[in-house]
Amino acid sequence: MTLESIFIGTRVDKGRYGPQSREMAISDLISLIHRPSEPTRLILPDFSGLARHIDGQLREHFSQRQEDEYARKYRYLSDIWYQAGSLSNPDNRSRRFEKVMEQSQEFLVFSQDVMPNTNLYDLKYNEGERVRQKGQMYCLALLFHIIARAAFEPESVATDTTLVAHCRWMKDWVKKTLGARPLDELMVRTAMLDPGFFPALQRLIGDTQASSADEYLANCIRTACQKTSEYLNNPRQSYRMTFNYHSYDNQQLTMLKVLRDLHYRIDRLEMLLQELAKNTEVDFTTADTAGRWITEQIGKVEGNENLGIPANI
Secondary structure: OOOOOOOOOEEOHHHOEEOOOHHHHHHHHHHOOEEOOEEEEEOOOOOHHHHHHHHHHHHHHHHHHHHHHHHHHHHHHHHHHHHHHHOOOHHHHHHHHHHHHHHHHHHHHHHHHHOOOOOOOOOOOOHHHHHHHHHHHHHHHHHHHHHHHHHHOHHHHHHOHHHHHHHHHHHHHHHHHHOHHHHHHHHHHHHHHOHHHHHHHHHHOOOOOOOOHHHHHHHHHHHHHHHHOEEEOOOOOEEEOOOOOOOOOHHHHHHHHHHHHHHHHHHHHHHHHHHHHHOOOOOOOOHHHHHHHHHHHHHHHHOOOOOOOOOOO
């Protein structure tokens, strides 16, 4: 198959036509237009559209390189994690867990740069799956970091503020992704149509108020009545009010489920940190014992019990 490309040619020295390379193709555009009465004076056309196009290509290329680096870092972290868990010699295991701490810390910081800037009202194709995957990798890397920290020096886990900060960052990201307006609309919709799932949303936004779905809906109706109530001039002394609620499509509901599960995993990691703060002695004397404890913690993070969060929204 013959490959062809189109370029704007300009006459150069010795009767040749340019450009002579793809890089010159853009640069030579600048010298295309001269004012006839002033041949030495250059007239620059508006290249803003062209600049945006080139900038977009560069950003896309950079984004892909960043994604490739992200995947490579996770594979490496996963490899040294499983190596550390398989070592029976305490000294060797301690050194390996120290390496896990370093790499997981680096991965967590890098992950914060590649988490997508999600907008519930402008979701891209398959964005929910991308957020789910990145969120799960973040939580597992944080679990690796916490366990490695506990294995290396368990008595100081409670004083390590970076562990709590990594949990807080992801919860803040979830809250920022939800936004105030979408969440209020979802709360109203859920209180009206799916009251059984209302507690999950309260936990998602960190709502400390113990109001039920009925109480929340009643407050919303009272507020709407105060703002939109109007008198109907008829003998029955009737009034009318406007009450709006928003309906979410399947893609938006899928994203909300992903955010709910991600928030839940961070909840479990915070609970693990609290347990380690109370019980500073973790048994890593044998690989089998350590393996069972680690498996138990992973199961708690990936499970969905005892937190009052339903499996569906």
